[in-house]
Amino acid sequence: MAEIVMGGLFMFIFKETSRNAYDGHRGDAIFAKNYYLQFKLRLPHPDTIDQVMRELPPQLVEELKAHLVSKLFEQKTLRKFRFLDKYYHIAFDATGIQTFDKRHCEHCLTRTSKTDIVTYFHYVLEAKLVTSSGLAISIASEFIENRENRDFDKQDCEQKAFGRLAVKIKKQFPRLPICILADGLYPNDTIFGICRANDWRFIITLKDGCLKTFHQDAGLLKATAKGRSVYRADKTTRTTLEYKFLNDIEYKKNNYSWVSCIETKVHLSDKTNEVQQFIYITNVPQTLDNVVNTADGGRLRWKIENEGFNTQKNSGYELEHKFSRVSYNAMQNYYQLLQIAHMINQFVEKSKDFIDLMKEHSKQTIKALWNELSVFMRTIPYTEALFEAFISG
Numbered sequence: 001m002a003e004i005v006m007g008g009l010f011m012f013i014f015k016e017t018s019r020n021a022y023d024g025h026r027g028d029a030i031f032a033k034n035y036y037l038q039f040k041l042r043l044p045h046p047d048t049i050d051q052v053m054r055e056l057p058p059q060l061v062e063e064l065k066a067h068l069v070s071k072l073f074e075q076k077t078l079r080k081f082r083f084l085d086k087y088y089h090i091a092f093d094a095t096g097i098q099t100f101d102k103r104h105c106e107h108c109l110t111r112t113s114k115t116d117i118v119t120y121f122h123y124v125l126e127a128k129l130v131t132s133s134g135l136a137i138s139i140a141s142e143f144i145e146n147r148e149n150r151d152f153d154k155q156d157c158e159q160k161a162f163g164r165l166a167v168k169i170k171k172q173f174p175r176l177p178i179c180i181l182a183d184g185l186y187p188n189d190t191i192f193g194i195c196r197a198n199d200w201r202f203i204i205t206l207k208d209g210c211l212k213t214f215h216q217d218a219g220l221l222k223a224t225a226k227g228r229s230v231y232r233a234d235k236t237t238r239t240t241l242e243y244k245f246l247n248d249i250e251y252k253k254n255n256y257s258w259v260s261c262i263e264t265k266v267h268l269s270d271k272t273n274e275v276q277q278f279i280y281i282t283n284v285p286q287t288l289d290n291v292v293n294t295a296d297g298g299r300l301r302w303k304i305e306n307e308g309f310n311t312q313k314n315s316g317y318e319l320e321h322k323f324s325r326v327s328y329n330a331m332q333n334y335y336q337l338l339q340i341a342h343m344i345n346q347f348v349e350k351s352k353d354f355i356d357l358m359k360e361h362s363k364q365t366i367k368a369l370w371n372e373l374s375v376f377m378r379t380i381p382y383t384e385a386l387f388e389a390f391i392s393g
C-alpha cells in the first residue's frame, strides 16, 4: 500500500501531468532504479494505482494530509506568520475541478444553459493555510456534491459545504487557533455563528448590499471612525494606505467591527494612480495597533486563488486534468494526493537551497528546473558514492 500511495503522490510531486506521462518514466530502467535507491520503494503500474484509488476511502488520504499538516503546526516555522501572534490565517474558497458534457457520476453537479445544454461538473471547497510569504497549504477539503439532484446554486451549496468543512476542521485540529478569511459570499449570520461556536476569528470581505443594517450603521458612524495611514514604497510604486475602523456595530444581537482600507498606489513609470478600497467585517475588536494587521490579513485571502488554485491548475499539477474519468472515489483521492504533493513542493521551492539554485540560474523557471530533475532521474545512474559526493560538495 505504501508503494501504491507513494506512486500516486510521486506523480504529482514530479508534476507528471497525466498517468501516461508517469508510466513513460516508470518504464525507464534508470529512472526506476534511481527512484528505488531514493525511496526504497518500487514504482507501481498506473493501472494498479488507479484500481486502489477507486476503492480506497478518500477520508484515509485526507487523514494522511491532516496528519502531515498537524506536524507543520507543531513546528515553529509557521508561527511567525500568525495574526496577533496567535491565529493562523485559513482562507476558504471553492473552485471547479472537472467539467464533463455527459454525466460522470451520481454526485456530479449540473448546470443547464439557456439553450438547454447540460454540463456536469465537480466543485470543491478548500480551507488553506495562507501566509504573507506565499504559502497556500490545504488543511481540509470538502467536495460540493449533488445530493438532491437539483440545479447548482454556488452560494447555497458552498454555504452548506462550509458547515461540513467546519466540523471536519474542528475534529482534525481541535485546538488550532484559526482566523478565517473569506470573500463576499460569506458574511451572514450562519457563518458568524459557526465561527462563534468554534471560537474562531474571522476577517470577511464585505460587499455593498449585503448585511444591510450593518452597512447602514457603519455608514452613520463613519464620521467617527478612528484610523491611521501607512506609507509603503518599492522600486516601482509609492503606496499610501488609509486604514479606518469602527467597533461594536450590532448585527442580529452580536457585535462586530468594520474595517476599511483605501489604497492609493502611484506607479513611478507613468505617474498613474490606482485607487482600491477593501472593506471587511471581523469579530476581532479593532484598535490603532491591530487595524493594519487585520486589513492586511484580510487581503491574504487572494493567496488561495493565486498561489492555491491557479498554481494547481496551471503550473504542472493539472488540477483540472481528468485523472479518473469514471470514478468519483478515485477523483477525490487524486485530489487529496495533489494537495499533499503541492504542500511538499512548496517547501522545496521556498527552501534556501532551491532559492540559491534559482539565483544561480537567473533565467531559469521552476518548471525548467523540474524538467531537469526528471532528466537527471532518467540519465544519471544513481550510486551511494555519487550521492555522498553531492552532499560533501
Ligand SMILES: [Zn+2]
Residues within 6 Å of the ligand: 103, 104, 105, 106, 107, 108, 109, 121, 122, 328
Ligand atoms: Zn461526477
